[in-house]
Amino acid sequence: MTTWVPDVSPESPFSLANIPFGIITTEHDSAPRAAVAIGSHVVDLKALSGSKEFAEAATTIPGLGDVFSQPTLNAFAALGRPVHQQLRALLQDILSSDTKHPAVLRDNAELRQRALVPQAKVKMHLPMDIRDYTDFYAGYHHAYNVGVLFRGPANALQPNYTHLPVGYHGRASSIVVSGTPIRRPWGQILLDPAAEPKQPTTAPCRRLDIELELGCFIAKPNALGEPVKVEKAEEFIFGYVLLNDWSARDIQAWEYVPLGPFNGKNFGSTVSPWVVLADALEPFRTKGFENKTQLQDYLRETKEETALDIELQIDLTTVEGDTTTIGVTSAKHLMWSFPQMIAHHTLGGCPLNTGDMLGSGTISGTKPSERGSLLEMSEGGKKDINLAGMHVRRFLKDGDTITLRGVCGKEGARVGFGDCTGTIFPAIQR
Amino acid sequence: MTTWVPDVSPESPFSLANIPFGIITTEHDSAPRAAVAIGSHVVDLKALSGSKEFAEAATTIPGLGDVFSQPTLNAFAALGRPVHQQLRALLQDILSSDTKHPAVLRDNAELRQRALVPQAKVKMHLPMDIRDYTDFYAGYHHAYNVGVLFRGPANALQPNYTHLPVGYHGRASSIVVSGTPIRRPWGQILLDPAAEPKQPTTAPCRRLDIELELGCFIAKPNALGEPVKVEKAEEFIFGYVLLNDWSARDIQAWEYVPLGPFNGKNFGSTVSPWVVLADALEPFRTKGFENKTQLQDYLRETKEETALDIELQIDLTTVEGDTTTIGVTSAKHLMWSFPQMIAHHTLGGCPLNTGDMLGSGTISGTKPSERGSLLEMSEGGKKDINLAGMHVRRFLKDGDTITLRGVCGKEGARVGFGDCTGTIFPAIQR
Known part of the structure; x- marks a missing residue:
């Protein structure tokens, strides 16, 4: 399968095998609207779907209406998996060299001119209207590594960890799209955690961290x-993004007992702008981290391959411009699958809505080079992380840029997310 | 100040001193729209604001537009405190016996016929579009009582408790309006919490509880x-409702370490339908529970009277129809004020949006008769709570109805919330 679209590098995460959806604006049209990415271009779906030729090719796909003129992908997501499948297949055909519908775009110079836009000329926006955000803790090695740091190896994991996908309600309002600056938060912190009585200070976070996660968007709601x-x-899953759940470890450490993380986690969570459809990731299913615990019935899956083999990478770029890859791992290290998270989340009747996001929890592998947070890389802030250009870090400095990348598949048929990036801005003056 | 509206009992929580806002539908008009309550009637604000006479009386109030034709109060809330004040004052005048604007409603039989509707003929809806919900833990006596049950009196409160308003992100999607049935949730529970290794079971909740809280709605957003x-x-507060944050104690106990409550809290949270404006509660300010800790600057208030003296009551009605008042307390027992909660919530830059809800945390007083949860009343499920009709409870049974009430002020000038009620339906069959 090759495409007639020019300049599609074999390394592009946006091959014909992908077709991820996002929300764009352009200089010529400031109304946010839907698009798909192909190589170094995007196809403006509002422009495309307004054409007679596309309407004819898409007559068998129900409910499209004006979903691509909306400022988020929610209306499209709500149409459900079978529609996402049909539309993706049609777009793959329209963009193929040997398309069955050459008149729609390949041979339609006027529409190509309007609808095929270089990525450099579009601004990306938050793809979904996210009402509720839940962050799970399904990365076994991360949970174990962090548990060892706090409680030692014997008690690293809580007794519930292998029985249910531990998760908590996150903050939806602070989710931002890749490229949005992340302001170093102020918070209450203990400068001397060992001193008694404990005396907090109000100060800018000193242990600013990242969390490498997958974000999963919900397609359709269940009732209360x-x-x-x-x-x-699976029918409830729209697609996936990369998620950097920025974390203020010192703020979190003081605030989180007994009700969980709060201000340590609500100053910014960055998502990559392109939603990779669940269907596009189907070929990359694999076995997840094996859970040897006898599971409750409602969590038992018949499929064996419930994890996704997505290669994940974390790059840190200093303000001087030196870039170091500080972690490489895979989403296959998740112990709980997204279907298990959904089954658990709704077990008591909690309603999920279109556009809700589930975070996987931080993903780390078994090796030191495969860690998904600086907390793990620096062994609790005790060890320097060596970077290119003779720099060292334990946590993030102002001006640091973190870029997450995620990709599956072979050269020429890559399915990836594009960058999930954020730069640390200094704390505000108070 | 008296009203010309008929049948306003001196005991009504909806006196002329109140003027709470809600969202109604009626048999004649199924479009959700704004209304205010007065005695046993409501004034349909869509009908009222569509009249020439009202428009003339309201010319000095900016931005009203079609806010009362919206299905939630968010657009009205977003206009800000000064507009809420002006509109409430105008409505108080329009509904007064000696109104300066008799032609608007008092002497306008045609509009009265359309706009003044008996409460029995309206259906109430969730008043706000709630995007994010944060539940605090500001009820000192509740936090202490529960801490004693779990950790003994020496360690009842965590060291952070008096330094910051502890809170966590709640689930917005499961907030429902008074009257919505609450389905007993299934969940993972430990039948024998002391047994090792710990072995959970999937079963309907056996320790179903209530939490008596105030809910506070945000009027205007702050930027990320x-x-x-x-x-x-205070400028960010729209108004208040009663909140019953139903809790599955057995589910919560097993799941909540280390990231906080999750399925134990996301199967339903009931709010009273009428939003009492912050301005209506101004006369009932009082000192809150004294916090002797030296506060961080960002939490220090210049006002002394930062709590609200709202009399709160919990009634339990069995399926047989026997009603017992199981708790009577006051909102003045909160140790943290809502302005302190807002200052803390946004300290690191977290954006609040119009319609977001902050829960106070469970409110209990110092006496055994003043407890805001069954967990406290039954001393951790160990002691029977005696009810009328020879019934006893430790936690809720199927068919039980809980009604929260809250009121301030003297006879004839009461400012109250109306009922916040919910009935427990049996767990679904699996």
């Missing part, structure tokens, strides 16, 4: 009081 | 990265 069965949960 | 100062925080 109606659980989603694990074997039906 | 921009904290709200405590002395400015």
Whole structure:
């Protein structure tokens, strides 16, 4: 399968095998609207879907209406998996060299001129209207590594950890799209955690960290009081993004007992702008980290390959411009699958809505080079992380830029997310 | 100040001193729209504001536009405190016996016929579009009582408790309006919490509880990265409701370490339908529970009277129809004020949006008769709570109805919330 679209590098995460969806604006049209990425271009779906030729090619796809003129992908997501599948297949055809519908775009110079836009000329926006955000803790090695730091190896994992996907309600309002600056937060911190009585100070965060996660968007809602069965949960998934759940470790450490993380986690969470459809990731299913615990029925899956083999990478770029890859791992290290998270989340009847986001929790592998947070890399802030250009870090400095990348598949047929990036801005003056 | 509106009992929580806002539908008009309550009637604000006479009386109030035709109060809330004040004052005048604007409603039979509707003929809806919900833990006596049950009196409160308003991100999607049935949730529970290794079971909740709280709605947003100062925080408050944050104690106990409550709290949270404006509660300011800790600057208030003296009551009605008042307390037992909660919530830059809800945390007084949860009343589920009709409870049974009430002020000038009620429906069959 090759595309007629020019300048599609074999290394592009946006091959014909992908077709991820996002929300764009351009200089010529400041109204946010839907697009798909292909190589170094995007296809403006509002422009495309307004054409007679596309309408004819898409007659069998129900409900499209004006979903691509909306400022978020929610209306499209709500149409459900079968529609996402059909539309993705049609777009793959329209963009193929041997398309069955050459008149739609390949041979339609006027529409190509309007609808095929270089990525450099579009501004990306938050793809979904996210009402509720839940962050899970499904990365086994991360949970274990952090548990060892706080409680030692014997008690690293809480007794519930292998019985249920531990998660907590996150803050939806502070989710931002890749490229949005992240302001170093002020907070209450203990300068001397060992001193008694404990005396907090109000100061800018000194232990500013990242968390490498996958974000999963919900396609369709369940009603209040109606659980989603694990074997039906795939139908509720729209697609995935990379998620950097920025964390203020010193703020979190003082505030989080007994009700969980709060201000340590609500000053910014960055998502990559392109939503990779669940269907595009189907070929990259693999076994997840094996959970040897006898699971409760509602969490038991019949499929064996419930994890996604997405290669993940974390780059840190200093203000001087030196870039170091500080971690490389895979999403296959998650112990709980997203269907299990959905089944657990709704077990008591909690309603999920279109556009809700589930975070996977930080993803780390088994090796030191595979860690998804600076807290782990610096062994609790005790060890320098060596960077290119003779720099060292334990936590983030002002001016540091973090870029997450994620990709599956072979050269020429890559399925990836594009960059999830954020730069640390200094704390405000008070 | 008396009203010309008929049938306003001196005991009504909806006196002329109140003027709370809600969202109604009626048999004749199924479009949700804004109304205010007065005695046993409501004034349909869509009908009222569509009249020439009202428009003339309201010319000095900016921005009203079509805010009362919206299905939530968010657009009205976003107009800000000065507009809420002006509109409430105008409505108080329009509804007064000696109104300066008799032609608007008092002497306008045609409009009265359309706009003044008996409460029995309206259906109430969730008043706000709630995007993010944060639940605090500001009820000192509740935090202490529960701490004693779990950790003994020496360690009842965590060291952070008096330094910052502890809170966590709640679940917005499961907030429902008074009257919505609450389905007993299934969840993972430990039948024998002492047994090792710990072995959970999936079962309907056996320790279903209530939490008596105040809910506070946010009027206007702060930007990401921009904290709200405590002395400015009142400007961000739209109004208050009663909140029953239903809790599954057995589910919560097993799941909540280390990231906080999750499924134990996301199967339903009930709010009373009428939003009492912050301005209506101004006369009932009082000193809150004294916090002797030296506070961080950003939490220090210049006002002394930062709590609200709202009399709160919990009634339990069994399926047989026997009603017992199981708790009577006051909102003055909160140790943290809502402005302090807002200042803390935004300290690191977290954005609040119009319609966000802050829960106070469970409110209990010092006496055994003043407890805001069954967990406290039954001393951790160990002691029967005696009810009328020879019934006993430790936690809720199917068919039980809980009604929260809250009121301030004297006979004839009461400012109250109306009922916040919910009935427990049996767990679904699996």
